[in-house]
Amino acid sequence: MGKGNVYMKHWLSDKERFSDFVNGSLFQGRKVFTAESLQKEDTEHGLVIRKPDGEEITVQRYRDICMTAKDGTRVVILACENQEEIHYGMPVRGMLYDALSYVDQVNEIRKGRRNQKELKRSAEFLSGMKQTALLYPVVTLIFYYGEKDWDGKQDLHSLFGIEREEYKMLKKYVPNYSINLIDPRKIGDLTCFQTNLQMVFGMLKYRKNKDGLLKYVQENKVYFSRIDEESYNALRVLLGSEQSLKAMEERTGGIDMCKALDDLYQDGIAEGMEKGIEKGMEAKIVAMIRKKLGKGMSISEIADDLELELSYVQKVIDLLSENMEQTDLEVAERMIG
DSSP states (O other), X not given: OOHHHHHHHHHHTSHHHHHHHXXXXXXXXXXXXXXXXXXXXXXXXXXXXXXXXXXXXXXXXXXXXXXXXXXXXXXXXXXXXXXXXXXXXXXXXXXXXXXXXXXXXXXXXHHXXXXXXXXXXXXXXXXXXXXXOOOOOEEEEEEEOOSSOOOXXXXXXXXXXXXXXXXXGGTTTSOOOBOEXXXXXXXXXXGGOOSTHHHHHHHGGGTTOHHHHHHHHHHTHHHHTTBOHHHHHHHXXXXXXXXXXXXXXXTTSOBOHHHHHHHHHHHHHHHHHXXXXXXXXXXXXXXXXXXXXXXXXOHHHHHHHHTOOHHHHHHHHHHHHHOTTOOHHHHHHHHHO
């Protein structure tokens, strides 16, 4: 887990913020869940599958944030996955996370029933559950805070291309799974958030607009002159800055964002420029490798001619062969990671 994801996880793990995030994102600010009703849960989910030959396969995944909401009348499992990068297989990934949550629930029911010797009928013994057993719904939110617009598929059917003529007849027989993608920049009315999510998300509109960012902070000076450390670190991630807190903490423990903003912004821009230069140089190398491949040169000849490691040239060629329509810049971005 990268440092940025750790900061975002700590920031949203606050029960007040987390309930506000769910309420604002899914219910237009209506107070469906409260901080008092939330309980933090284990983020690890696993499954052991035994193959016919006796070999065991272990599937294990870790949620970023997982909480159980209990209000006396219902129980709902709420989970959040933080995404700084676009993930083109997210519907499958999200479906697996949710499935493992349901598997955990089924296993807990089995364990309790068998220990209490409540199972009577053969069907109950087979499943480890009574016919009246119920599961708790699992709601997963994908919090995307990357710089580019999300261009990945948001449901399983889209990944199949289910609307294609050859698949249309299967559509009603193949269950769909949709992700709850939350991109705060796409939320028109931020007043649906009641905590400092509203202020922090508001800054995303001005991510690459220094003047707009400074103006926004000045307009909300009361809040930004005493921002808490967790929110400050979250803003560093959202603005693309690696700048440390330095000596900006005041005696109260608050941080004056108005003073820190210029450093944060300049640091984020400088880092972006550095990455841009790196990508540009990498793209030129990819272009040269592509050109020499077109001339029929071997991998070793290309490596010798360009004075590159053989493994590096092989990796570029592998990426090019995956999709020949990729641009040199797209391959360069994947090489840099």
